Amino acid sequence: MAKIFSVTIKSATVRLFDPLIRALLRLGVTANVVTVIGTLGVGVGALGFATRGHLVAAVVIVTLSALTDVVDGALARAQRKPGRFGALLDSTMDRVADGMVFASLAYLYRDETPTLVAVLICLVAGQVVSYVKARAEGLGLDANVGLVERAERLISIGVGGLLTAAGVGWGLPAALWLLAAGSIFTVGQRMVQAARSDRQQLADQRAAGRQGPA
Ligand SMILES: CCCCCCCC/C=C\CCCCCCCC(=O)OC[C@H](COP(=O)(O)OP(=O)(O)OC[C@H]1O[C@@H](n2ccc(N)nc2=O)[C@H](O)[C@@H]1O)OC(=O)CCCCCCC/C=C\CCCCCCCC
Ligand SMILES: O=P([O-])([O-])O[C@@H]1[C@@H](O)[C@H](O)[C@@H](O)[C@H](O)[C@@H]1O
Numbered sequence: 001m002a003k004i005f006s007v008t009i010k011s012a013t014v015r016l017f018d019p020l021i022r023a024l025l026r027l028g029v030t031a032n033v034v035t036v037i038g039t040l041g042v043g044v045g046a047l048g049f050a051t052r053g054h055l056v057a058a059v060v061i062v063t064l065s066a067l068t069d070v071v072d073g074a075l076a077r078a079q080r081k082p083g084r085f086g087a088l089l090d091s092t093m094d095r096v097a098d099g100m101v102f103a104s105l106a107y108l109y110r111d112e113t114p115t116l117v118a119v120l121i122c123l124v125a126g127q128v129v130s131y132v133k134a135r136a137e138g139l140g141l142d143a144n145v146g147l148v149e150r151a152e153r154l155i156s157i158g159v160g161g162l163l164t165a166a167g168v169g170w171g172l173p174a175a176l177w178l179l180a181a182g183s184i185f186t187v188g189q190r191m192v193q194a195a196r197s198d199r200q201q202l203a204d205q206r207a208a209g210r211q212g213p214a
């Protein structure tokens with residue numbers, strides 16, 4: 001479900017930002033610049049506004065900044081420059097951005113221990129969700145699955161933040177606890193998928209070995 005959501009929304013988001021991408025192409029702005037600026041924007045929204053309880057401003061600024069994560073790849077492909085360093089920068093900056101979001105929430109809820117615990121679980125589990133996929137792919141395994149990936153992670157915090165800003169005090173804490181549970185579940189999903197991928201590759205190798213050289 002998460003994959004279908006992401007692909008559908010992602011293609012719609014790229015179409016929405018098409019005029020911006022064309023303008024960036026004309027200006028010669030590189031995808032890496034967009035990646036870095038988008039991350040800085042998330043920092044401004046989270047550390048500058050969320051920490052002070054200005055949740056609506058934080059959600060809007062982080063949303064607009066985080067959406068550059070869709071734009072940077074589209075721009076790279078339009079410039080025919082999708083590359084390995086760009087992929088590394090994209091993923092690394094995403095970890096930094098997510099870290100700043102949850103660091104800001106940890107500060108915001110520093111005096112509310114139960115919610116602070118939920119924030120810290122989200123922070124660690126969210127990073128592990130992405131790490132498992134990256135490490136598995138580095139080992140030649142597949143782990144590209146999961147109920148709660150980065151888009152769902154941010155959107156759930158955004159919806160919770162807007163609820164709390166609208167006076168529903170439990171909105172953001174509830175979103176954090178649901179996200180904590182979903183992130184832990186997603187780590188499990190990715191580990192299981194990586195194990196299946198490993199077993200399948202071993203089985204294929206054995207089958208190829210039995211057939212002998214072609
Ligand atoms: C509460 C107070 C705290 C503040 C928190 C507020 C949270 C914000 C609230 C909501 C955020 C909603 C925005 C979500 C954005 C999600 C971004 C995201 O997750 O993107 C993931 C993917 C993009 O993945 P990826 O980066 O892998 O794709 P690319 O196309 O970039 O390809 C990568 C390859 O490209 C090459 N490359 C890349 C970069 C580079 N520099 N060089 C390169 O060469 C390289 O080959 C790479 O390998 O996107 C998705 O999965 C789906 C997009 C989801 C978009 C969701 C949009 C939601 C719309 C509105 C938000 C509603 C939220 C409600 C609350 C907010 C209301 C204001
Ligand atoms: O969804 P997730 O696995 O937590 O994190 C994702 C990374 O795995 C991917 O490399 C990156 O390009 C995406 O934008 C997102 O950051």
Ligand SMILES: [Mg+2]
Nearest residue numbers: 069070073090
């Ligand atoms: Mg991106």
Ligand SMILES: [Mg+2]
Nearest residue numbers: 069090091094
């Ligand atoms: Mg990314």
